[in-house]
Amino acid sequence: MIVVKTIEEMRELREETAGSVGFVPTMGYLHEGHLSLVKKAREENPAVVVSIFVNPMQFGPREDFKSYPRDTRRDLAMLEPLTDIVFIPSDKEMYPKDYDSWVEVKGLTDVLEGAVRPGHFRGVTTVVAKLFNIVAPDKAYFGQKDAQQVAVIKKMVKDLNMNLEVVTCPTVREKDGLAMSSRNTYLNGEQRKAAAVLYRALMLAQELVFRGEKDAGAIRLEMKELIEKEPQANIEYISIADNETLKEIHHIKLPVLVSMAVKIGKTRLIDNIVLE
Ligand code: PAF
Numbered sequence: 045m046i047v048v049k050t051i052e053e054m055r056e057l058r059e060e061t062a063g064s065v066g067f068v069p070t071m072g073y074l075h076e077g078h079l080s081l082v083k084k085a086r087e088e089n090p091a092v093v094v095s096i097f098v099n100p101m102q103f104g105p106r107e108d109f110k111s112y113p114r115d116t117r118r119d120l121a122m123l124e125p126l127t128d129i130v131f132i133p134s135d136k137e138m139y140p141k142d143y144d145s146w147v148e149v150k151g152l153t154d155v156l157e158g159a160v161r162p163g164h165f166r167g168v169t170t171v172v173a174k175l176f177n178i179v180a181p182d183k184a185y186f187g188q189k190d191a192q193q194v195a196v197i198k199k200m201v202k203d204l205n206m207n208l209e210v211v212t213c214p215t216v217r218e219k220d221g222l223a224m225s226s227r228n229t230y231l232n233g234e235q236r237k238a239a240a241v242l243y244r245a246l247m248l249a250q251e252l253v254f255r256g257e258k259d260a261g262a263i264r265l266e267m268k269e270l271i272e273k274e275p276q277a278n279i280e281y282i283s284i285a286d287n288e289t290l291k292e293i294h295h296i297k298l299p300v301l302v303s304m305a306v307k308i309g310k311t312r313l314i315d316n317i318v319l320e
Contacts, residue, residue, distance in 0.1 A: 045120075045123065045127050045128060045129070045130060046128065046129050047120065047129075047132060048130070048131055048132070049131075049133060049134065049137065050133070050137060051133065051137060051178050054131045054133075054178050054179060055178065057129055058093075058179060058180050061128075062090070062091075063090035063091060064089045064091070064182035064183065065091045065092075065093055065179065065181045065182050066084075066085030066086070066088055066089030066091070066093070066181065066182070066183045066185065067085070067092075067094075067095070067179050067181030067183070067184045067185070068081045068082050068085055068093075068094045068095075068185045069094075069095045069097075069171075069172060070095060070096055070119075071098045071099065071112065071226065072096040072097075072098060072116060072119050073114060073115060073229070074119045074123070074226075075216075075224045075225070075226065076216050076224055077187055077215070077216040077223070077224035077225070079122060079126070080213055080214075080216050081185040081186070081187060081213050082094060082123065082126045082127060082185075084185055085183065085185050086126050088183060089182065089183060091128050091129070092126065092127050092128050093127070093128065093129045093130075093131060093179050094123055094130050095130070095131040095132070095133075095175055095179070096116060096119055096130065096131070096132045097131075097138065097171065097175075098112050098114065099138075099167060099171040100139070100167075101139070101163075101167030102163075102164050102165075102167030102168045102171065103167070104161055104163060108227075108230075112226070113226050113229050116132065131178070138171065145170070146166055146170050147169040147170045147204075148165075148166045148169060148170075149165065149169055149196050149200050149203070151199075152289075152290055153166075153192075155192075155285070155290050156283055156285070156303060157193075157305070158192070158196075160280060160281065160305065165193070168193055169196060172184075172197055172200070173204070173206075176206055182209065183208060183209045183210075184197075184208055184209075184210055184211065185211045185213055186210065186212060186213070187214075187215060187216075188212050188213065188214055188215045188316070188318075189215040189216075189223050189224070189225065189315070191303060191318070192290060192303075194210065194212050195290060215316075217243065220237075220240040221242075221243025221244065221246075222236075222239050222242070223243070227313065228311075228313075230309075230310070230311040231308060231309070232309070234276065235276055235308045235309045235311065238275075238276035238277060238308050239311075239313060241270065241271050241274040241277055241306070242306055242315045243315065244270060245267040245282070245304065246302055246304075246315060246316070249263050249267055249284070249317070249319070250302075250317060250319055252266060253296055253298075253300075253319050254319075257296065258295055258296045259295070260284040260293050260294055260295065260296055260300075261294065263302075264282050267282050267302075267304070268282055271304075276309055277307070278306065279304070280304075280305035280312065281304060281305050282303075282304045284296070284302050285300065285301045286300065286301070287299040287300055287301045287318055299318055299319060299320040300318070300319050301316055301317075301318055302316060302317050302318075303315070303316035
């Protein structure tokens with residue numbers, strides 16, 4: 045495994061690489077969810093590149109950029125058996141002083157996470173477009189855990205005719221259903237137990253739909269009531285939306301995306317399932 049820090053080195057290595065390149069962009073502090081993406085990339089490509097970059101542009105001014113967990117040594121040890129190249133650029137390397145360009149996807153970013161985290165997706169699409177330009181992958185791997193992020197990136201790739209395939213991989217969960225996330229490390233013992241309520245609410249929505257409930261409002265309400273029983277939980281949004289447009293729906297017509305953002309203590313968690 046080769047670790048590179050500059051765009052120039054990354055480009056040189058890419059040029060020397062034969063066959064298809066699978067790419068997994070990450071912000072580090074890796075867990076089994078990330079590794080599932082890397083394993084999938086490994087299965088499907090002779091060469092695997094992973095990037096580790098905590099992208100300042102996708103954090104709001106009151107968000108956790110400074111406290112975001114970082115442990116590069118641990119990340120590299122986890123990647124070693126699965127990865128050929130790890131790209132770890134500095135902030136300056138990615139955004140030099142005179143940096144002025146942005147990639148923005150309209151529409152899909154107006155709702156859900158985009159509505160409550162202004163500028164977040166502009167930061168994501170800008171850094172992902174830059175990483176795609178630098179790494180030039182044939183396939184890039186993203187987790188379904190960030191359902192809206194994958195939808196936005198797929199739209200960017202399509203609209204801007206980027207020459208790669210975006211592969212979506214299933215959410216990896218803990219035993220009690222909590223979706224794996226680097227931010228789970230912020231939770232103390234009691235909050236960690238409370239956090240399982242997100243998954244229970246998703247399972248409730250699934251059960252209601254499969255039992256024939258067609259009223260999305262009624263499902264949202266039952267999910268809300270379940271989550272509110274958990275004293276540590278504060279709901280930011282609960283959404284039942286069309287899986288393609290991400291717009292809220294009133295009447296269930298599959299496939300639908302059921303998603304939510306809930307604060308457990310000070311930690312903001314997101315999760316979703318697609319009902320098909
Ligand atoms: O999902 C993430 O970890 C980040 O949003 C990504 C795609 C690496 C861009 O910074």
